[in-house]
Amino acid sequence: MTPRPKNRRSLAAAPHMVWAILFIVAPLIFVAVYAFRGQNGGFSFENFAALGDYTDAFVRSASYSLIATVICLVIGYPLAYAISLASPKAQRVLIMMVMLPMWINFLIRTYAIMKLLEDTGFVNSVLQKIFGEEVTLHMINTPGAVIFGMVYDYLPYMVLPIFTVLSKIDPKLGEAASDLGCSKIQTLFRVTLPLSVSGVVSGITMVFVPSISTFYISQKLGGGQYLLIGDAIERAFGNPEKYSVGAAMSFVLMLIVLVSTAIMNRFDRDNAKGGVVV
Amino acid sequence: MGESVGMNNEKLIELRNISKSFDGEQILKSINLDIHKKEFITLLGPSGCGKTTTLRIIAGxxxxxxxxVIFEGKKIxxxxxxxRNVNTVFQRYALFPHLNVYENIAFGLRLAKTPDEEIRTRVSEMLSLVNLRGFEKRDVTxxxxxxQQRVAIARALINRPEVxxxxxxxxxxxxxxxxxxxxELKRMQRETxxxxxxxxxxxxxxxxxxDTVVVMANGSIQQIGTPEKIYNEPENAxxxxxxxxxxxVNGTMIKDYTVSFAKQVFTCEDAGFEPNEPVDVVVRPEDIDIVPLDKAMLTGQVTAVTFKGDYYEVIVDIDHFKWMIETTDRVEVGQTLGISxxxxxxxxxxxxEFSGMFGDYSTFSDEIEHLSDVETEETK
Known part of the structure; x- marks a missing residue:
């Protein structure tokens, strides 16, 4: 065999390599350089020491995104399961409906939620029509509204990977389970759920990672009262003097994401090795 | 586990006038079938004859x-x-990929909340039955x-189903x-x-x-009987x-014990037909004797000879109908052959309804027959 095919393969990968170096590796290096450069220009941890002021933002981001991820899972799994049971035709329509919001610009979606949740917004005007003028449900500018925004934006990323895994499970396995004595619920917990762990893991990762680093949602739906780490980073990079602190925050956030992803993947592998979940 | 061999006459499952359609296509047309205790019964037929649907109706x-569908006298x-007290071994096994061999086999017992100690004993019993001792911890994939087939059988049999x-x-x-x-399957059936x-x-x-073969075609049962009966006394073409x-071949039943076909009159052992009733006559290739021409009932030209190892497959053209004969005698293509x-x-x-659909061996090809055996039946 001539070595030519191998060369051709690496040639085919070249555009991707250039892309990756320009837009993934280079920015990471910049972030690292800024994060570890002190006031005097030398190597230093002083930017990380300054992060103490942002502990609240880190904790808030982590807890909001965790709650949003759990809610997405609780809503998303049954939704994905229901879609996987539908006829192929209905499946296409339902999946389309799940993805439809993703076609609308993120900012417009967030503004729309704002308008819905405002004290004089759509939801309250409907409630007032039903229960009387004095009723007002205060929703906007609360942590709940911020979490709602996250759930709304990232739910499709939970539903799609779970649906993909569920739809690939051999329907004969469900028949085999029921043949061996499983009711529908038992089949779900003993066969379907354990076999869809990989979808759940990617769903959790795909919701948690963008949620924890999200910005703008909190500014609009939280009224700027609940600073999230994404917003803090955005603000830091708006001020050239604070580039280094912003880079340090990005760096720490990246570590949090890497560690949590690693934990999730570990869970996936453990489960694939066998053992019953319930 | 019982030691007794063979079926008894107690009815276990009765199918009464079962019909089933999918998407307007009738898959089963009023099936009636009795299945007895300890019977090894086979539903046999080509793709789309309804045999798998019948099985799936029994499984539920x-x-x-x-x-x-009646099970031990009760409509189910x-x-x-x-x-249902039945278990299924699926065509492509359908083993649970997230469980190892042991847990796959133990699946039904775990559901039944069987004590761990008993599960261990019964799984190892099953592993010996299917010759898979030592495979407990293996990944089924x-x-x-x-x-995998053996695991599937063990997983089903461990529940001690009636069927x-x-x-x-x-x-x-x-x-x-x-x-x-x-x-092995036959042995397992006898042992259990x-x-x-x-x-x-x-x-x-x-x-x-x-023990019993049920031949099915076009959604109907064509014949139920022992293998010998099915082979020796087929009920239709x-x-x-x-x-x-x-x-x-086409024939005419002249009177009891006398049938004519291939322009000759033959003595047979069949009776109970109308005088001169048109009939189909079956003669198995291995039952035809080659005899000297002066003693021949029929004569014809040999058109093909195929060596099959322990016999020759000979195609003989008798009055434009191609007969197949299996013989250990050596014959040559072109030779005139006398048969009895x-x-x-x-x-x-x-x-x-099948008369005339299966003609002579003029277009016979092993290859085509083999291809038509490939199972593609949709399991709905």
């Missing part, structure tokens, strides 16, 4: 449109699969097809392994005393394993053609 995966039409349903269980195995598994309902399109498999090789047929080798059948 399919509800019949009409008719009754609406009983869901998990409440790492097993060969034959081993084991087997849906083309050997279809995905190679020929040698299939022969071994046939013998469980009723086996077996679905296959392989007539050899059906004949060698079963379909059964005669599907089981083994057959020469099927004994009365007990002639099987007379009533005309049926």
């Amino acid at each position: 995966f399919v509800t019949p449109d009409e008719g009754e 039409n609406d009983l869901p699969p998990h409440k 790492s097993l060969s097809g034959g081993q 084991l349903l087997l849906d083309e269980p050997l279809g995905a195995l190679d020929l040698k392994l299939r022969k071994d598994m046939q013998v 005393g469980i009723t086996f309902i077996y679905v296959t399109h392989d007539q050899e498999e059906a004949l060698s394993m079963s 379909f059964v005669a053609d599907f089981i083994g090789e057959s020469n099927i 047929i004994d009365p007990y080798e002639i099987q007379v059948m009533k005309k049926s």
